[in-house]
Amino acid sequence: MKSYIPRIEISLAQIQQNAHFLSELYGQKGISLMGVSKSTLGDPAIAQAMMRGGVKYIADSRLENIQRMQQAGVNTQFVLLRTALSQAEWVAGNVDISLNTEFATVQALSQAAAMWGKVHHIILMVELGDLREGILPSDLGQFVQATLRLSHIKIVGIGCNLACFGGVKPDNQKMQILSELVAAIEESCQIDLPIVSGGNSANHEWYAAARQVGRINNLRLGEAILLGCETVNRQPIDGLHTSAFQLIAEVIESKDKPSMPTGEICQDAFGHVPQFVDRGIRRRVIIGIGRQDMLISGLKPDSDVEILGASSDHVVLDSQNQALMVGSEVNFNLDYGGLLAAMTSPFIKKKFIDCPVF
Numbered sequence: 001m002k003s004y005i006p007r008i009e010i011s012l013a014q015i016q017q018n019a020h021f022l023s024e025l026y027g028q029k030g031i032s033l034m035g036v037s038k039s040t041l042g043d044p045a046i047a048q049a050m051m052r053g054g055v056k057y058i059a060d061s062r063l064e065n066i067q068r069m070q071q072a073g074v075n076t077q078f079v080l081l082r083t084a085l086s087q088a089e090w091v092a093g094n095v096d097i098s099l100n101t102e103f104a105t106v107q108a109l110s111q112a113a114a115m116w117g118k119v120h121h122i123i124l125m126v127e128l129g130d131l132r133e134g135i136l137p138s139d140l141g142q143f144v145q146a147t148l149r150l151s152h153i154k155i156v157g158i159g160c161n162l163a164c165f166g167g168v169k170p171d172n173q174k175m176q177i178l179s180e181l182v183a184a185i186e187e188s189c190q191i192d193l194p195i196v197s198g199g200n201s202a203n204h205e206w207y208a209a210a211r212q213v214g215r216i217n218n219l220r221l222g223e224a225i226l227l228g229c230e231t232v233n234r235q236p237i238d239g240l241h242t243s244a245f246q247l248i249a250e251v252i253e254s255k256d257k258p259s260m261p262t263g264e265i266c267q268d269a270f271g272h273v274p275q276f277v278d279r280g281i282r283r284r285v286i287i288g289i290g291r292q293d294m295l296i297s298g299l300k301p302d303s304d305v306e307i308l309g310a311s312s313d314h315v316v317l318d319s320q321n322q323a324l325m326v327g328s329e330v331n332f333n334l335d336y337g338g339l340l341a342a343m344t345s346p347f348i349k350k351k352f353i354d355c356p357v358f
Ligand SMILES: *Cc1c(COP(=O)(O)O)cnc(C)c1O
Pocket: 036, 038, 061, 081, 161, 199, 200, 201, 202, 220, 221, 222, 223, 224, 231
């Protein structure tokens, strides 16, 4: 029987090797890794590949994903990246560490942890300019003092997140501010902060150039492990695999056709008025995947194919490659948005193409 199409082919060996390479590299300066699983919908096999590669924790933003991994028997320390007040009870009962920025939520976590008979561990996120989540540095001391009065919460670290919302680059200056904040809080509040989580896949350039990393001893990496690139300039990281995920779609039509539509041009299926360049007669290939399946802009075709456009169920390619006959397959690399959409899509089958290496 032919393989199911469309599908995403996943190399667990390459993911493991990427995790191993990065664990070794960052380990040289005492930085441990959280492998971030959210873009894979918490796929248990992928989490395990990251763990075999040496990541110390698995971090995810969604409790459904963490539940999925736990039910599959993934045995590690789980970190929740995004904590909601309404989920406090579940979080305190099922997650080892959660990232937090709101005192009301931390209070609810303490109450819930008391109910479970546990002490819940938290990392406080500070705002360093990217303007997504974070406690303002000027409020941090007070936040910590108030948290220390809660009976079932332990602050195990401080973290920050950059390059996500505001696109602010994690550089030496930002990391130094974080290190100094950690030292100041330890001093003024008389506590130890064992985990200092400096950021995500965008921190690679900082690390590569940094002579010293200060107090930073942890990073939370998703894209770097999975797609092999850093995220400030989306450059591949030397030594990493960049095609551990491949999307494969089937050619459902392949014909020579004009490149200009004929007739009066009005709105397309998504409300845009399309524009065309006349390139004469071209080989046009349609693949059996569309906007209901996938984020089409997340597909990265190789050089002999160009994506002309997409509707709900069809992607039209310009291809002079005559080998793309009906029934043949087309491979695409994926960017982060493409990975996220493919792993989340109910229409795209997930297929592991190699055995994990032990
Ligand atoms: C998603 C996320 C990460 C991982 O980001 P990558 O760019 O995939 O490395 C790290 N930290 C937080 C808080 C996140 O939400």
